[in-house]
Amino acid sequence: MSRRPLGQLEAEVLAAVSVSGPATTAELLSRIPGDPAYTTINTILFRLHDKGLVTRERDGRQYRYRLAVDEARLVADKMHDHLRYASDSSSVLSQFVDALSPEEVDELRQILEHRGKRT
Numbered sequence: 646m647s648r649r650p651l652g653q654l655e656a657e658v659l660a661a662v663s664v665s666g667p668a669t670t671a672e673l674l675s676r677i678p679g680d681p682a683y684t685t686i687n688t689i690l691f692r693l694h695d696k697g698l699v700t701r702e703r704d705g706r707q708y709r710y711r712l713a714v715d716e717a718r719l720v721a722d723k724m725h726d727h728l729r730y731a732s733d734s735s736s737v738l739s740q741f742v743d744a745l746s747p748e749e750v751d752e753l754r755q756i757l758e759h760r761g762k763r764t
Contacts, residue, residue, distance in 0.1 A: 654681065658689045659716065662699055667711045669704065 654677075661676040662668060670687045677686060690710050693699045698719070701708040731737045745753065 654685070655689055655693060658686060658693065659698060659712065659719070662710055662712050663716045667702075667709045669707045669709055671707070673710070 657677050658673065661673045665672065665676060670683060670690060673690075674681070674683055674686050690699065690701070690708070694701055694710070698712070698714055699710045700713045701710050703709075728734050728737055742750070742753070
């Protein structure tokens with residue numbers, strides 16, 4: 646089994662919490678691809694809690710985790726951070742758009758057109 650970067654696993658756990666709503670480590674474990682260890686997911690959840698990205702409440706002997714932030718805002722902020730630190734942001738944007746599916750291009754076009762009408 647190949648190992649994935651920790652950031653990717655954190656993103657997968659956040660996505661699983663976002664989709665499932667309040668869930669325990671065991672419930673989330675079945676939603677994470679690649680058969681990660683229970684302790685790995687539990688550690689990721691503790692770290693996400695420390696970062697303020699998830700909240701938790703006791704449910705018997707375990708915790709039930711809930712997303713504490715808007716997932717779209719979280720991902721958008723990360724994308725913006727990466728773009729801000731790029732030496733050639735135009736090239737980054739161009740490559741990003743080149744990698745989009747036709748459906749995603751249409752969605753982006755609609756968003757930009759709508760934004761243009763608001764200003």
